[in-house]
Amino acid sequence: MDLSEINFAVLVASLVVASTPLVLAALGELIVEKSGVLNLGVEGMMIIGAVTGFIVGVETGSAYIGMMAAAMAGALLSLLFAFIILIMQANQVASGLALTIFGLGIAALMGHPYTGIKSPQISTISIPFISEIPVLGTMFFQHDLIVYLSLISVLVIWYFLNRMRAGLILRSVGEDHDVAHSLGYRVVTIRFLAITFGGAMAGVGGGYLSLVRVPQWTEGMTAGAGWIALALVVFSGWRPFRLLIGAYIFGGITILQLNLQAIGVNINIALLSMAPYLATILALVVISISRFRGNRGAPGCLGRSFVKIT
Amino acid sequence: MFKLIPRENVSPVLSLLGPLFSVGLTMIVGGILFYFLGVDPFAAIKMIFWDPLMSETFSTYSIPQIFIKGAPLILIALGLSVGFKANVWNIGAEGQYIMGAIFGASFALSLYPLESIVIFPAMILIGVIGGCLWSMIPAFLKVKFQVNEILVSLMLVYVAEQILALASLGFLRNPDGAGFPGSRNLNQYTSASNAEIIAGTGIHLGVLLSLLMVIFFYVLLFRHSLGFKIKLLGNSPKASGFSGDNPNKLIFLCLILSGSLAGLAGIMEVAGPAGQINIDFNVGYGFTAIIVAFLGRLNPIGIFFAGIVMALTYVGGELTQFMLNLPAAAIQVFQGMLLFFLLSFDLFVHYKIKLKGNK
Numbered sequence: 122m123d124l125s126e127i128n129f130a131v132l133v134a135s136l137v138v139a140s141t142p143l144v145l146a147a148l149g150e151l152i153v154e155k156s157g158v159l160n161l162g163v164e165g166m167m168i169i170g171a172v173t174g175f176i177v178g179v180e181t182g183s184a185y186i187g188m189m190a191a192a193m194a195g196a197l198l199s200l201l202f203a204f205i206i207l208i209m210q211a212n213q214v215a216s217g218l219a220l221t222i223f224g225l226g227i228a229a230l231m232g233h234p235y236t237g238i239k240s241p242q243i244s245t246i247s248i249p250f251i252s253e254i255p256v257l258g259t260m261f262f263q264h265d266l267i268v269y270l271s272l273i274s275v276l277v278i279w280y281f282l283n284r285m286r287a288g289l290i291l292r293s294v295g296e297d298h299d300v301a302h303s304l305g306y307r308v309v310t311i312r313f314l315a316i317t318f319g320g321a322m323a324g325v326g327g328g329y330l331s332l333v334r335v336p337q338w339t340e341g342m343t344a345g346a347g348w349i350a351l352a353l354v355v356f357s358g359w360r361p362f363r364l365l366i367g368a369y370i371f372g373g374i375t376i377l378q379l380n381l382q383a384i385g386v387n388i389n390i391a392l393l394s395m396a397p398y399l400a401t402i403l404a405l406v407v408i409s410i411s412r413f414r415g416n417r418g419a420p421g422c423l424g425r426s427f428v429k430i431t
Numbered sequence: 432m433f434k435l436i437p438r439e440n441v442s443p444v445l446s447l448l449g450p451l452f453s454v455g456l457t458m459i460v461g462g463i464l465f466y467f468l469g470v471d472p473f474a475a476i477k478m479i480f481w482d483p484l485m486s487e488t489f490s491t492y493s494i495p496q497i498f499i500k501g502a503p504l505i506l507i508a509l510g511l512s513v514g515f516k517a518n519v520w521n522i523g524a525e526g527q528y529i530m531g532a533i534f535g536a537s538f539a540l541s542l543y544p545l546e547s548i549v550i551f552p553a554m555i556l557i558g559v560i561g562g563c564l565w566s567m568i569p570a571f572l573k574v575k576f577q578v579n580e581i582l583v584s585l586m587l588v589y590v591a592e593q594i595l596a597l598a599s600l601g602f603l604r605n606p607d608g609a610g611f612p613g614s615r616n617l618n619q620y621t622s623a624s625n626a627e628i629i630a631g632t633g634i635h636l637g638v639l640l641s642l643l644m645v646i647f648f649y650v651l652l653f654r655h656s657l658g659f660k661i662k663l664l665g666n667s668p669k670a671s672g673f674s675g676d677n678p679n680k681l682i683f684l685c686l687i688l689s690g691s692l693a694g695l696a697g698i699m700e701v702a703g704p705a706g707q708i709n710i711d712f713n714v715g716y717g718f719t720a721i722i723v724a725f726l727g728r729l730n731p732i733g734i735f736f737a738g739i740v741m742a743l744t745y746v747g748g749e750l751t752q753f754m755l756n757l758p759a760a761a762i763q764v765f766q767g768m769l770l771f772f773l774l775s776f777d778l779f780v781h782y783k784i785k786l787k788g789n790k
Contacts, residue, residue, distance in 0.1 A: 161581065201771070210435070210782070211774035214520055214581070218721055219774060223767025229760030230468070340760075345589050352582045391597040398586040402572075405583065409576040428435055
């Protein structure tokens, strides 16, 4: 009885680790979409973050420096997207796809010499006192800094969007860019900032994947995590706390599936590996049905180009 | 600062210039990239774009290869372009391509070693149905529950890849294959083999079909009312509704049309150049076809040329891998860059740009 309880706690702890890249990337995309921009390049930015973070982490020996480099790489790549859609007025869907294709290619090029190397260790920080609470402590309070950071980000982003003037401006730009523009807000600048933030978050998410979650570099290692992050934003109805819950449910399915594979349950591995993707589709269907028609909660100008005609 | 003035009519000259300009720019920036990879940029660019066509040593092999690799790209891109025109984004063609191959191959292999002339056409039909069914999932979810088709079709690529693994390691594995993954080779099964139609070149029925489909789609888009309805849905959904069109029907049609064509490409490939169902059967044609569709400006004739150019980068890319030891991923970077330039260039197609301040 005791034994099973410990296993459960460890399971939840690994679920938290598995979900963290998704939480980070999806939170970034949430801000981007709230500003009215649909960036389908999350997968590309994540993998760039993964490879850059891994290379810098290995070279410097510090996972945290790697993670910072991952954020910068993701942000840098997202600037390319921002330029193309904000300045060159390109179609957002197609540009996001291009970003993903491009990112996957660049990452494969960069990462080639680093295949099969072990990543530097990341230190876990046990939060004093509460980490000693029997089950809960193991689950949530004996993790590395990035996990805590992801949880704090949820809070901060919720606060930013719902309680701060800047968040209100961001949302107004996303709801109706023409009105926001006529009120004197700088639509393009705000969107530039939002996209860059989204890129940095996706980058860190990718870095966490290659430095902590896996931890090594293999080509195409994001395996759709960026797309799942995009699905999570829709699933959450553009709300940070729901997004966190969604990511943890999703991480739970992934971990459960991996554990079932490990203990050799009599289900085909391929069938188990499908589970996360099927679960994503199911979640999207459920959320769409429950919201009746359309995407209530979706920013009004999501995916539309802003052309200043004065 | 600059000021954008929307053009009343899309400039046809610039619309044509865009792809050419983008290819040129990709060559330049790609050359710089190759330089940093320690490869002679001029040799690499020449090897990708020139040698497959003109070099005496390579061209006899390369030229038919361009058509063989171009065929699935053109087939898939034609289907996708119709949806893209209507703002329907099927980006899971890779999955529909895989399912087309699995459906068709499963049918043929279940009849092995029976020989009959009906097997081949039936196999192709079933392949098309396979791709169609796979695209019907996002199509159904989209029209019934407004579920985002981009995410669903993409998730289904990963599912299809797992089914592919399941097939090549399990239910389609060659019983005489000494335990190696992969199905029987369809090229050794006369009734199901998509054999070459010009001896010694490898050019198969799929190449011919891709050319026929270019014509079919040209007629569909420019000479048939359905093409008009699809464009109307994309440009002005409201007007589309007022004219009495059912947007759901059109969306559904766009998705299953692209799925069917991806399925066709899949079954042609597995019975022809690939020969068998195996774990590494899919090589990303479904994703590259997205670039082809845009490079061809969503126009069937354009897609034909774009497919050829993109196939050239594949064939040339293979050459540079062998001869210059350039990593395979470099070509992917190349293709991504091409799409960036192309999309950016659209600005000049849709807007006039004036310098502000010069009053």
